[in-house]
Amino acid sequence: xxxxxxxxxxxxxxxxxxxxxxxxxxxxxxxxxxxxxxxxxxxxxxxxxxxxxxxxxxxxxxxxxxxxxxxxxxxxxxxxxxxxxxxxxxxxxxxxxxxxxxxxxxxxxxxxxxxxxxxxxxxxxxxxxxxxxxxxxxxxxxxxxxxxxxxxxxxxxxxxxxxxxxxxxxxxxxxxxxxxxxxxxxxxxxxxxxxxxxxxxxxxxxxxxxxxxxxxxxxxxxxxxxxxxxxxxxxxxxxxxxxxxxxxxxxxxxxxxxxxxxxxxxxxxxxxxxxxxxxxxxxxxxxxxxxxxxxxxxxxxx
Amino acid sequence: xxxxxxxxxxxxxxxxxxxxxxxxxxxxxxxxxxxxxxxxxxxxxxxxxxxxxxxxxxxxxxxxxxxxxxxxxxxxxxxxxxxxxxxxxxxxxxxxxxxxxxxxxxxxxxxxxxxxxxxxxxxxxxxxxxxxxxxxxxxxxxxxxxxxxxxxxxxxxxxxxxxxxxxxxxxxxxxxxxxxxxxxxxxxxxxxxxxxxxxxxxxxxxxxxxxxxxxxxxxxxxxxxxxxxxxxxxxxxxxxxxxxxxxxxxxxxxxxxxxxxxxxxxxxxxxxxxxxxxxxxxxxxxxxxx
Numbered sequence: 001x002x003x004x005x006x007x008x009x010x011x012x013x014x015x016x017x018x019x020x021x022x023x024x025x026x027x028x029x030x031x032x033x034x035x036x037x038x039x040x041x042x043x044x045x046x047x048x049x050x051x052x053x054x055x056x057x058x059x060x061x062x063x064x065x066x067x068x069x070x071x072x073x074x075x076x077x078x079x080x081x082x083x084x085x086x087x088x089x090x091x092x093x094x095x096x097x098x099x100x101x102x103x104x105x106x107x108x109x110x111x112x113x114x115x116x117x118x119x120x121x122x123x124x125x126x127x128x129x130x131x132x133x134x135x136x137x138x139x140x141x142x143x144x145x146x147x148x149x150x151x152x153x154x155x156x157x158x159x160x161x162x163x164x165x166x167x168x169x170x171x172x173x174x175x176x177x178x179x180x181x182x183x184x185x186x187x188x189x190x191x192x193x194x195x196x197x198x199x200x201x202x203x204x205x206x207x208x209x210x211x212x213x214x215x216x217x218x219x220x221x222x223x224x225x226x227x228x229x230x231x232x233x234x235x236x237x238x239x240x241x242x243x244x245x246x247x248x249x250x251x252x253x254x255x256x257x258x259x260x261x262x263x264x265x266x267x268x269x270x271x272x273x274x275x276x277x278x279x280x281x282x283x284x285x286x287x288x289x290x291x292x293x294x295x296x297x298x299x300x301x302x
Numbered sequence: 303x304x305x306x307x308x309x310x311x312x313x314x315x316x317x318x319x320x321x322x323x324x325x326x327x328x329x330x331x332x333x334x335x336x337x338x339x340x341x342x343x344x345x346x347x348x349x350x351x352x353x354x355x356x357x358x359x360x361x362x363x364x365x366x367x368x369x370x371x372x373x374x375x376x377x378x379x380x381x382x383x384x385x386x387x388x389x390x391x392x393x394x395x396x397x398x399x400x401x402x403x404x405x406x407x408x409x410x411x412x413x414x415x416x417x418x419x420x421x422x423x424x425x426x427x428x429x430x431x432x433x434x435x436x437x438x439x440x441x442x443x444x445x446x447x448x449x450x451x452x453x454x455x456x457x458x459x460x461x462x463x464x465x466x467x468x469x470x471x472x473x474x475x476x477x478x479x480x481x482x483x484x485x486x487x488x489x490x491x492x493x494x495x496x497x498x499x500x501x502x503x504x505x506x507x508x509x510x511x512x513x514x515x516x517x518x519x520x521x522x523x524x525x526x527x528x529x530x531x532x533x534x535x536x537x538x539x540x541x542x543x544x545x546x547x548x549x550x551x552x553x554x555x556x557x558x559x560x561x562x563x564x565x566x567x568x569x570x571x572x573x574x575x576x577x578x579x580x581x582x583x584x585x586x587x588x589x590x591x592x
Contacts, residue, residue, distance in 0.1 A: 035392060082577040088391060089333055090576055093527055097572035100524065104566040210399050217396045254404035258380055261397050265389030
């Protein structure tokens with residue numbers, strides 16, 4: 001299906017697709033207003049579970065993938081109650097500490113082969129698998145976006161107390177989102193392990209997390225398509241910056257990130273951003289801009 | 303006893319790190335992820351000054367001013383426009399992460415990703431005996447600097463007019479502006495102080511390790527976060543005590559349990575404090591703020 005691509009392009013495509021899965025994981029928490037920086041920790045759990053099952057037993061790949069997803073989800077569910085007590089920046093720091101603790105535990109444990117990581121994981125993942133996984137994820141995301149749960153999630157993000165007053169079980173919504181995000185990240189980690197054949201604790205560090213978190217924040221939390229389109233757009237951009245040399249690539253990328261934030265502090269899927277743009281495109285003689293913005297629309301664009 | 307001294311010595315570095323971060327958080331409610339890079343740039347500025355042959359105190363001053371000015375520039379160029387647009391809390395996080403990416407890359411290109419030797423001549427190196435214990439000189443100097451910095455900040459914030467302005471802006475920016483406080487000036491001062499203190503910490507870390515590289519600040523950022531969470535975010539006193547406590551815990555855990563736990567201590571402390579008492583030792587009760 002994807003044989004016509006060059007190996008290097010195929011490799012970059014796979015990288016981008018797995019990154020997309022991580023972005024979805026972060027978006028799922030971001031959608032309910034949970035600023036979780038933990039996904040890389042859960043990805044490490046997933047990656048190592050799948051790798052250990054594949055290298056130390058005869059069980060098929062599907063079992064490993066399932067076990068990785070379930071175990072990451074279970075650890076997420078276990079730590080959700082204490083972490084979910086926190087809000088805002090405290091939540092971000094607490095979940096970051098959880099993720100780092102998991103990674104450090106993997107690094108110092110002999111069972112996971114310490115800092116050397118695990119090599120020789122059989123290649124089981126092809127681009128087709130990733131595409132199918134993502135398509136399934138998109139369908140589930142769109143269904144949940146339109147469902148009662150999706151509206152409840154938005155209500156919780158905008159105002160927890162009001163949501164609670166409207167009969168939304170706030171803890172349940174947050175708990176389910178956190179656990180689902182952990183499971184998705186675990187799945188992404190397992191797929192990544194079976195793609196690159198080698199994993200080590202260092203790859204679950206701050207660097208990937210920063211990139212993923214950036215995509216989600218630039219993409220905004222209006223609709224799941226926002227962060228995903230930003231992921232693909234910025235990945236293509238980043239790859240095409242290779243001509244500038246790897247040193248300047250990061251500088252341009254960082255500057256661009258800051259500029260995007262200055263233009264759109266709420267992310268690129270912020271609706272009020274395009275309202276102004278549309279008005280300008282229509283021309284000034286058209287209709288004067290309404291001075292008082294519709295408060296309902298203002299809330300909806302948040 | 304010796305371990306406690308070692309712990310306090312390590313902790314004094316952490317304390318100095320935490321003070322700058324906590325000051326910016328207290329006034330601006332902003333967690334600066336570029337703090338580690340400001341620290342590294344300050345160390346490199348001091349290194350460049352030392353290579354020119356200036357005495358150590360002047361070199362430290364050069365590093366402090368460089369880091370301070372850099373810090374203020376970041377605020378003026380990136381963060382002030384964001385504030386003007388009333389951006390949500392987390393766009394500041396991403397913006398400072400973007401800035402840190404740029405700063406790291408520039409420094410990495412400039413140094414060719416090499417670790418540079420940091421000259422120790424002129425720094426108080428070695429150890430002296432006190433009550434039968436070995437006390438490293440460099441760390442004593444750092445501890446003194448940290449305590450002096452805390453006392454100075456305490457005096458400035460509580461007893462001077464500009465310190466009152468800082469507290470007013472921290473309490474409520476709009477009200478403070480109505481009362482005639484130039485809030486941008488207050489932000490600039492805080493960023494300068496935070497940057498300068500970070501540079502001091504960076505220079506002394508570089509001197510005690512006798513080397514510095516473009517990434518030497520990275521590991522310190524999460525430690526700084528652990529320190530301010532332990533001490534209570536926004537509390538200067540808490541940052542000093544939190545830093546010392548974290549240093550002692552780290553050394554005790556390394557000595558009495560296992561050296562493999564050294565790396566995990568900072569994260570374990572963050573998690574434990576956030577779960578048990580999110581406001582830390584001296585913080586205001588705001589962790590549950592929505």
